[in-house]
Amino acid sequence: MIRTTVAELLGSNNFLQDVTLKGWVRTFRANRFIALNDGSTINNIQCVVDFEKTDETTLKRITTGAAISVKGTLIESQGKGQSIEIQVNKIEILGDSNPEEYPIQPKKHSFEFLRENAHLRVRTNTFSAVMRVRSALSFAVHKYFTENGFYNFSAPIITGSDAEGAGEMFKVTTLDIENPPKNEDGKIDTSKDFFGKMTNLTVSGQLEAETYAMALGKVYTFGPTFRAENSNTTRHLSEFWMIEPEVAFNNLDDNMDLAEDFIKSVINYVLEHSKDDIAFLDGRYNQEEKTKPALQRSEMTLLEKLNFVVENNFKRVSYTEAIDILRNSKPNKKKKFQYIINEWGADLQSEHERFLVEKHFKCPVILFDYPANIKAFYMRLNDDGKTVRAMDVLFPGIGEIVGGSQREERLEVLQQKMAALDIEEKELWWYLDTRKFGTAEHSGFGLGFERLVQFTTGMGNIRDVIPFPRTPQNAEF
Ligand code: 4AD
Numbered sequence: 378m379i380r381t382t383v384a385e386l387l388g389s390n391n392f393l394q395d396v397t398l399k400g401w402v403r404t405f406r407a408n409r410f411i412a413l414n415d416g417s418t419i420n421n422i423q424c425v426v427d428f429e430k431t432d433e434t435t436l437k438r439i440t441t442g443a444a445i446s447v448k449g450t451l452i453e454s455q456g457k458g459q460s461i462e463i464q465v466n467k468i469e470i471l472g473d474s475n476p477e478e479y480p481i482q483p484k485k486h487s488f489e490f491l492r493e494n495a496h497l498r499v500r501t502n503t504f505s506a507v508m509r510v511r512s513a514l515s516f517a518v519h520k521y522f523t524e525n526g527f528y529n530f531s532a533p534i535i536t537g538s539d540a541e542g543a544g545e546m547f548k549v550t551t552l553d554i555e556n557p558p559k560n561e562d563g564k565i566d567t568s569k570d571f572f573g574k575m576t577n578l579t580v581s582g583q584l585e586a587e588t589y590a591m592a593l594g595k596v597y598t599f600g601p602t603f604r605a606e607n608s609n610t611t612r613h614l615s616e617f618w619m620i621e622p623e624v625a626f627n628n629l630d631d632n633m634d635l636a637e638d639f640i641k642s643v644i645n646y647v648l649e650h651s652k653d654d655i656a657f658l659d660g661r662y663n664q665e666e667k668t669k670p671a672l673q674r675s676e677m678t679l680l681e682k683l684n685f686v687v688e689n690n691f692k693r694v695s696y697t698e699a700i701d702i703l704r705n706s707k708p709n710k711k712k713k714f715q716y717i718i719n720e721w722g723a724d725l726q727s728e729h730e731r732f733l734v735e736k737h738f739k740c741p742v743i744l745f746d747y748p749a750n751i752k753a754f755y756m757r758l759n760d761d762g763k764t765v766r767a768m769d770v771l772f773p774g775i776g777e778i779v780g781g782s783q784r785e786e787r788l789e790v791l792q793q794k795m796a797a798l799d800i801e802e803k804e805l806w807w808y809l810d811t812r813k814f815g816t817a818e819h820s821g822f823g824l825g826f827e828r829l830v831q832f833t834t835g836m837g838n839i840r841d842v843i844p845f846p847r848t849p850q851n852a853e854f
């Protein structure tokens with residue numbers, strides 16, 4: 378007999394068929410009703426055991442977390458709460474789960490507790506739903522780009538360059554750190570390292586993606602990126618996945634159009650294909666919001682938020698306009714948003730971003746044309762000589778979800794910017810070659826995949842949307 382999944386069965390009304398199911402016990406009550414889950418859907422299937430025909434030892438071994446195999450007949454359910462159930466003819470315990478020791482009990486666990494059990498938390502409803510939605514989003518990303526003529530490109534993970542110039546890199550070395558080889562002047566001899574030089578884990582695949590865009594036209598990378606920044610927030614990870622499209626001949630407007638269309642498309646995909654999981658997460662989110670003080674509560678349900686993003690235009694505002702709005706808005710001590718009046722030239726703090734998105738425009742916002750001195754070296758300088766063609770997409774509850782720009786394609790201007798920031802040309806000679814040979818206008822952006830998953834699932838903490846989160850002082854698993 379072919380094994381079926383719970384998802385397949387719940388969509389079927391082929392009653393009286395014989396089925397074989399394997400999965401894990403969620404609950405077992407009255408020595409009779411097993412709620413069985415196999416990961417294929419958020420929903421459990423009820424398996425009804427005939428305890429008179431089942432031996433005592435087997436019954437005792439049907440505990441939460443145990444792996445079982447069930448053979449039986451699919452019937453219309455007699456009870457409330459489900460339309461179908463399985464009348465069990467044969468049950469086999471595949472793997473016991475000692476209830477005294479198993480940490481995941483059928484009750485509400487705190488997310489902190491579950492983070493300490495990251496290897497088991499995916500067995501809960503919330504985390505299984507989040508991880509299925511994450512998987513669906515990942516598929517939607519590849520689908521979108523493939524259908525729009527992009528080539529997938531694998532950026533290297535070990536690199537010799539710092540794409541963002543922010544110095545937040547994890548070093549990769551095979552040198553004996555306790556006793557490293559030294560030069561005559563007493564400094565560590567990095568030429569003895571594995572690659573003959575210092576290397577690090579990539580912070581972004583952008584620079585390499587630019588070289589590929591200048592040959593293949595439209596490319597994207599979707600890979601892990603690493604940041605050694607000491608940010609202990611609900612939006613930062615030390616290891617996160619980034620989606621980075623890069624397009625030759627696109628200007629900043631094209632880049633904004635792409636970002637908006639792309640985000641809407643992947644959220645739409647999940648709304649259509651992950652209905653049960655989103656419905657479950659919507660319920661969880663709305664419950665959670667109710668526990669918050671009125672001023673911090675979201676005005677929309679999760680489903681409303683997702684539909685809103687898909688159906689409405691993102692508001693496009695220049696950095697300079699945004700600063701004017703912030704300057705003219707009155708700080709209110711009683712309200713959640715207290716903002717110091719911002720001076721032109723300063724980077725926006727997350728409270729400023731949240732004010733613009735959640736209180737002022739009440740929709741996703743694309744801020745563009747930032748001051749050059751707060752953005753990376755590769756962004757195209759505007760004619761005003763002080764702003765660059767940068768863009769950040771800001772989302773409610775998340776803040777920055779995308780960072781991107783039109784790139785500086787003029788060799789001399791790029792060289793001047795690098796010199797001003799002490800970035801040595803010999804470090805990036807290959808990058809500069811794209812500007813020497815057939816340079817052209819081009820643009821791209823990076824979307825933090827976990828921030829997208831966070832928004833789509835309504836989870837409050839980014840650590841709860843990646844299987845095994847890495848954050849400062851924490852890489853247990
Ligand atoms: O704004 P960032 O630093 O931009 C870049 O790395 C560009 N090279 C991308 C490009 O143009 N190809 O990062 C891009 C996005 C952010 O908007 C955010 O969503 C996410 O990556 N991100 C993080 N996500 C989780 N944890 C962190 N520590 C993150 N840092 C950035």
Ligand code: MG
Nearest residue numbers: 769777779780
């Ligand atoms: Mg950024």
